[in-house]
Amino acid sequence: MESTIYLDYAATSPMYPEVIEVMSEAMQTTFGNASSIHQFGRKSRGYLDEARAVFARSIHAKSNEIIITSGGSESDNTAILKTAEKYESLGKHIITTNIEHEAVLKPMKYLESKGFDVTYLPADKDGFVSAEQVKAALRNDTILVSIMSGNNEVGSIMPIAEIGSILKNSNPAVVFHTDTVQSYGSQDIDVDEMNIDLLSVSAHKIGGPKGIGFLYCRENIKLPSLILGGEQETKRRAGTENIPAIIGFQKAVELMMKDKKQRNVYYRKLKEKLINNLKQAGVDLEINGSYDSSLPHIVSIYLKGIDAERLLIHLDLVGIAVSTGSACTAGNVDPSHVLSAMFGVEHSAISETVRISLGLGTTEKDIDKVVIELSKIIKRLK
Secondary structure, eight states, X not given: OXXXXXXXXXXXXXXXXXXXXXXXXXXXXXXXXXXXXXXXXXXXXXXXXXXXXXXXXXXXXXXXXXXXXXXXXXXHHHHHHHHHHHHTTTOOEEEEETTOOHHHXXXXXXXXXXXXXXXXXXXXXXXXXXXXXXXXXXXXXXXXXXXXXXXXXXXXBOOHHHHHHHHHHHOTTSEEEEEOTTTTTXXXXXXXXXXXXXXXXXXXXXXXXXSOEEEEEOTTOOOOOSSOSSOHHHHTSOSOOOHHHXXXXXXXXXXXXXXXXXXXXXXXXXXXXXXXHHHHTTOOEEESSOSTTBOTTEEEEEETTOOHHHHHHHHHHTTEEOEESSEEETTEEEOOXXXXXXXXXXXXXXXXXXXXXXXXXXXXXXHHHHHHHHHHHHHHHO
């Protein structure tokens, strides 16, 4: 295999070389427990405080509103389960959508088993829910609204600012959570302007290490810790802090903030080139969702008459990594709940869709090769 092309950044991203460099140094020199009062502990505490300030600035929050977690799943679980636990005396109604990540949907299902009433707002054919849908679903006993900022499969960008405004004006007691794991690297976020109370982020989607993330928690919301143990994170998340990973996460955020606008323009240029060149090559395709109102690095392509799983294998054999519209668990392929929600469970797009996601290192030359190889494979499969 001459070369490989990675186009599955929505699943995870390779680490920036600068991130690897600062983490390697930290592993050798910064091993103290940040809770210790001696100089080794104080050194780690200094790095922790500095990183927390960087994370806070990236979303226009306060440093004391950032809780370091192990990633997006823990952040989502903490936000949802602990909000329900704290506020259930005020009501047991929660609003979300039917196209959220499993890290949101599974906690919701768990809460339903405990007697909570969850409203799943249906996404339209382009993968959107509206602020009006949220307003119509609000009840006197609603305690939490959890809606993702950008969808991880089709890239649809939700009207988070509009939803936040409606909640603030309609019922400010309702807690508003958004999962920004997929959108944090490309979208501008201001938690005060958007009236967000809780927000989830993961490092490995933006060139940082796996196993680290944060949960923004507005300072007037005092959630119990999901993990019981020590009193780290001002008693909000037990567990000794992973300082090298936190330092790497900080570096990834700094790099992201530095060139976010340029990257967004570049990714949209690559995405447009990919779609136009595939069409010129005679590939019969449709874009799932809205092309214009989607995350710049994600494109979900319905390739009519082509089994996506077979296509993925053929692409892998020539060194091109993409993903399908399905999620694989323990060897079993389940239909994409996102595409099923958008089109209905019988639609052929569910089994004939590939997701291509761009990121660090993707070049125009890569797109040219993908168009050539994809066109050839489709002709063979037909």
